[in-house]
Amino acid sequence: MELRQVRCFVAVAEELHFGRAAERLLLGQPAVSQHIRRLERELRVELFDRSPRHVRLTAAGELFLPGARRMLAAEEEARASVAELAEGRTGVLRLGTVSGLGPRLDRILDAYERHAPGVRVELVSLPVKERLAQLAGDRLDAAFVRAAVPDDSPELRLIPLWEEELLIALPARHPLAAGDQPALPDLAGLPLRLTDRRTNPALVDLVVNACHEAGFEPVTASAGGTLHDTLAAVGAGAPTWTVVYAANAAMTSAPRVVFRRLRDRTLTLRTSLAVRRSRSVPRVLLAACREQPPPCRPGVPGAETE
Missing domain, CATH: 3.40.190.10 (Periplasmic binding protein-like II)
Structure with missing residues (x-):
């Protein structure tokens, strides 16, 4: 059993859609399907009920999901524990933010602290062009953005998070x-x-x-x-x-x-995490971002600039 297979399984289990899971993992859909099939052969069970109209977890998939998440959390914790030493960091994550995240940002910060308790998060609120310029210039480690990165920022890439x-x-x-x-x-x-x-x-x-x-x-x-x-x-x-x-x-x-x-x-509007292509994917931060918050209720009191 390989961690990339487990990671594919968890992504499909959370998205219940192979295409969205592939986009989230920055992989092709055939590769995701192949990893899932190999994992199922390893476990000798079917993890998903697949049909042309839906994807659902089987009973075996439901049982496997909590343990799979614990495996990935352990991997993230191990990565976080050596990230500062490996990257010469000072224990600070410099994160560019956007307005309108509401309680979601609090949940992300809480989840990140659980996975990386020794790293302090420094929030930087700037207009989108300045935010991306600081990220490209290595003055930020990652940044939330809505919609697409401008064409003049080829050194950056987007990891989709939520709508x-x-x-x-x-x-x-x-x-x-x-x-x-x-x-x-x-x-x-x-x-x-x-x-x-x-x-x-x-x-x-x-x-x-x-x-x-x-x-x-x-x-x-x-x-x-x-x-x-x-x-x-x-x-x-x-x-x-x-x-x-x-x-x-x-x-x-x-x-x-x-x-x-x-x-x-x-x-x-899609919100994504912008990172530099030259750096490794910040998996601890991604895991924190992808913890699902409860839905907002319509009709309650808030117009935005970014």
Whole structure:
């Protein structure tokens, strides 16, 4: 039994999809399937119930999963224990962050501390271009980013982590804030408060392109310098709208604003971990990032810049 086979098994067990597991592991799907088949031959059981429509764990797979996770955790702990010595590190992980992670970031930090208790995490919050420049210049060890790394950063690569949902923020007094969920075309007559594209191109492109697909050109209004400034502007004066990450909505109090899902579409942005191609994959950090948090509830109080 090889650790790479166990790693493939755990990824497929958590994703319940061979393609997503392969993307997560930075492998081809045939290689993942081959590792799983070899592991099943080694164990003399079938670990997955495969059909054209779904992938599910068998009873044997359910029994094997906890032990497989413990094997990988032990590997990560062993790697972490020598990482500082091997890399000449000072016991500090310099991690670039994005806004809107909400409680997820706390869970990641807690999980990382469990796996690497001797390493202090130093969080660095910067606009995306500066964040990636510091990562490329070896002033950061890793960084969260949304959507793609710019073409001018070939020395970096992205490891997909999760999809983040965006909610619509409306004035609490507006008719669309109550009743049935609004559709995106319902917002065509309201100005959109959105950060400048230079600050967060992925977010701006996602929202503007969705508006185009819905058949209208959004009329833009200036966004505030911070999340709370933007929400205050949405909640006061002439009606406007904006978007907010669901995780941030769950932890933001804004009584004059209501957050809603759209009826006709779901807006999501992929969050990935950016690392330098010349360095080994930070497996301890990845393991911490991939511990599944509980889902956010819609309709609770939070517009983002990055």
